[in-house]
Amino acid sequence: MIYICKNIIDIWEGYIMNKKGIGSINISFRSTILIVFICLLFILILLFRSLSNIFIRNISTNFAIHICNSEFPLAIQFNTQNNTYLSDDISIKEEVLNLLGINKNNLVNTLNKEIKLKFNDNNKLVWESVSPYTLIADSISKEEIAANENNKSDTLSQGIDAGNNLPNINKNAYDSGLRLKELGKTPRVLIYNTHTCESYPPGPNNTLDQKINIASVGDELVKELENNYNIYTIHDKTIHDIYGYIDSYKRSGDTLSKYLKQYGDFDLIIDMHRDSITSKKVVTSKINNENTANIRFVVTKSNPHFDKNMAVATSLSTISNSLFPGFCRDPFFYNKGSYFFNQDKSNNAVLIEVGSIANTTTEAKASAKYLARIFAEYLHKKYTSR
Numbered sequence: 001m002i003y004i005c006k007n008i009i010d011i012w013e014g015y016i017m018n019k020k021g022i023g024s025i026n027i028s029f030r031s032t033i034l035i036v037f038i039c040l041l042f043i044l045i046l047l048f049r050s051l052s053n054i055f056i057r058n059i060s061t062n063f064a065i066h067i068c069n070s071e072f073p074l075a076i077q078f079n080t081q082n083n084t085y086l087s088d089d090i091s092i093k094e095e096v097l098n099l100l101g102i103n104k105n106n107l108v109n110t111l112n113k114e115i116k117l118k119f120n121d122n123n124k125l126v127w128e129s130v131s132p133y134t135l136i137a138d139s140i141s142k143e144e145i146a147a148n149e150n151n152k153s154d155t156l157s158q159g160i161d162a163g164n165n166l167p168n169i170n171k172n173a174y175d176s177g178l179r180l181k182e183l184g185k186t187p188r189v190l191i192y193n194t195h196t197c198e199s200y201p202p203g204p205n206n207t208l209d210q211k212i213n214i215a216s217v218g219d220e221l222v223k224e225l226e227n228n229y230n231i232y233t234i235h236d237k238t239i240h241d242i243y244g245y246i247d248s249y250k251r252s253g254d255t256l257s258k259y260l261k262q263y264g265d266f267d268l269i270i271d272m273h274r275d276s277i278t279s280k281k282v283v284t285s286k287i288n289n290e291n292t293a294n295i296r297f298v299v300t301k302s303n304p305h306f307d308k309n310m311a312v313a314t315s316l317s318t319i320s321n322s323l324f325p326g327f328c329r330d331p332f333f334y335n336k337g338s339y340f341f342n343q344d345k346s347n348n349a350v351l352i353e354v355g356s357i358a359n360t361t362t363e364a365k366a367s368a369k370y371l372a373r374i375f376a377e378y379l380h381k382k383y384t385s386r
Contacts, residue, residue: 293355
């Protein structure tokens, strides 16, 4: 490159000599031109190296992901070691946009460049109220409304029938012998929801309404544990999944850390979820002639506390199978999961799924009394073995 710069200077010198008839060029002028070219060359090299590092890093990071996605097309995203999710798309356009300050993962800043958004003192986006849309009555027929309602009722009744065809388990949900003498001042069980908006039919699959979503099941479980067994239980209903689903476990981990710092470890820590499978029979049991949503424990193998967490899940599963056969499904394993599903924060932490989108909120809440019995049995054994 320096040789090319020298040739350019020589050509420029010749041009000036021919143009103006100058016999020589001032040495300081030649030196200035050479310094300018070297500086420009240095800047270009730095820019090239910076851009190449970005592209090489993305290519190397995504290479294995690209192969996996080619072999397993159903897997849309893979979790990397730093718990960020990447697709197998390698886009030069995206990197150029990032250099221009347009980031698809920070759309608020990008939008704010184009339209002025309103934020309050806490840097929260302020939404303007919108006038409600009114549908003219004559624009849709009453016959169409009736047909839609009938279809909705038929679909729901088919799901209920699937549950009614299950064998019935006759087993008392309560055991007064497991009741502690007093509630006590120290919480023994912590319940929280990483995906707080997960919900059940006949409502939407996800909702902020905590009277029908997974938080309502946690509330029901708290009542059963405290009223029937004097087990002091905290249920944190912080919404962790509305501001970015991928980072839900990071936010719920912060919530869990807050309670661990305040109270120390708990005897049992439950991250309560709802599954997404659609088979009604797989996720439903009938206990005492009542449809209940089946439960399942989820654990992460790479978690440094795996042995301890798995022991808790196994013990709870064993108790459930002895009391209510079929109520607890086989555990599900992840190699790592997002942030280990926060199970690395305590030996007593487990993730439990209560039913799925095939169950109703009523069925999920009905499971709470049987879950409470299982937890009471587990804690009773734990306390008597001390």
